[in-house]
Amino acid sequence: MQSAETIKNGRWSEQFRQLVRTRDLFVHDGSTLRRVKVTPSIQIGFAIAALVLLAWSLFSAIHLFSAASVDTSARRAEVAAMESRLVAMRATVAAQAAEIDQRQAFLHELADARYKTTVAELRRLGLKPSRFKAYTGQGGPLEALLGDKAPVVQDGDPQFRALFMSWKKLDQLEQGVISIPSAKPVAGASFTSGFGVRSDPFRGGAAMHAGIDLAGPVGTPIYATADGVVGRAEWANGYGNLVELEHGKGIQTRYGHLSKILVKPNTRVKRGDLIALMGSTGRSTGSHLHYEVRIDGRAVNPLPFLQSSDYLLAVQRRAEATQIALGGPDN
Numbered sequence: 001m002q003s004a005e006t007i008k009n010g011r012w013s014e015q016f017r018q019l020v021r022t023r024d025l026f027v028h029d030g031s032t033l034r035r036v037k038v039t040p041s042i043q044i045g046f047a048i049a050a051l052v053l054l055a056w057s058l059f060s061a062i063h064l065f066s067a068a069s070v071d072t073s074a075r076r077a078e079v080a081a082m083e084s085r086l087v088a089m090r091a092t093v094a095a096q097a098a099e100i101d102q103r104q105a106f107l108h109e110l111a112d113a114r115y116k117t118t119v120a121e122l123r124r125l126g127l128k129p130s131r132f133k134a135y136t137g138q139g140g141p142l143e144a145l146l147g148d149k150a151p152v153v154q155d156g157d158p159q160f161r162a163l164f165m166s167w168k169k170l171d172q173l174e175q176g177v178i179s180i181p182s183a184k185p186v187a188g189a190s191f192t193s194g195f196g197v198r199s200d201p202f203r204g205g206a207a208m209h210a211g212i213d214l215a216g217p218v219g220t221p222i223y224a225t226a227d228g229v230v231g232r233a234e235w236a237n238g239y240g241n242l243v244e245l246e247h248g249k250g251i252q253t254r255y256g257h258l259s260k261i262l263v264k265p266n267t268r269v270k271r272g273d274l275i276a277l278m279g280s281t282g283r284s285t286g287s288h289l290h291y292e293v294r295i296d297g298r299a300v301n302p303l304p305f306l307q308s309s310d311y312l313l314a315v316q317r318r319a320e321a322t323q324i325a326l327g328g329p330d331n
Contacts, residue, residue: 240282
């Protein structure tokens with residue numbers, strides 16, 4: 001007797017032979033009818049080709065899906081890296097902004113300290129800081145801007161504006177300090193008479209002495225004690241030969257009893273420029289310089305100005321070095 005397995009295999013074999021049995025195909029080409037036999041081997045070949053094509057299609061689909069998955073992962077990694085760099089950039093910008101804020105705060109404090117120190121020096125000399133306030137008038141006809149081109153006015157950074165105003169106020173004050181007489185008018189001279197009431201050397205008795213006397217040989221160089229313009233360079237009664245300099249802000253200096261005047265009226269001089277030679281002209285008992293400082297036409301004691309601190313002299317040098325040159329054609 002045949003086993004059940006043999007019987008089952010026989011049935012599968014019979015079913016397969018029936019499936020791939022020789023078949024007749026009739027093809028009509030438009031004029032004739034032809035008969036084509038399709039043998040089992042041809043059918044098996046087509047079946048194998050179809051299976052191969054199906055396998056290739058499945059392989060391609062799987063490959064494309066895998067590639068898309070890899071590409072998506074790569075893009076996600078790239079986006080994550082970009083986000084990380086953006087976070088780092090934001091942190092850097094925040095750190096730089098904080099550093100700028102610290103620098104602005106430091107500069108503001110520095111300007112305020114310098115301003116207060118300069119004000120204290122001016123008050124020590126009996127000068128009000130308001131005397132050196134710059135006039136900054138502005139104006140002009142209003143030209144309205146219409147349409148889309150009109151600019152948007154913004155207040156800007158309040159901290160930066162405060163810093164700018166502090167330095168502007170300091171700069172105005174220090175520029176005005178240039179007009180303060182602080183240099184010595186003569187080198188190596190002897191102090192022979194002070195400012196104030198003294199015994200008059202010609203008539204005796206008390207008399208007001210409006211300056212100080214600095215004695216030295218005839219021909220000793222006399223120098224301007226601050227920047228200014230020559231107001232007078234002439235004979236002036238008791239002064240003898242006199243040079244008077246206008247320093248602005250209501251401040252004047254006078255140099256009397258000169259043996260020779262070396263400058264002319266309306267010419268500009270700088271602090272330290274040679275302006276005259278010492279002598280004994282006018283109401284004088286011997287070769288010396290009579291030196292005066294006047295504020296708004298009133299004589300004040302010159303000694304505090306000659307004893308100005310190194311700070312004030314440094315301010316004057318700094319202000320001189322930062323003066324802005326202006327010019328243009330004469331229309």
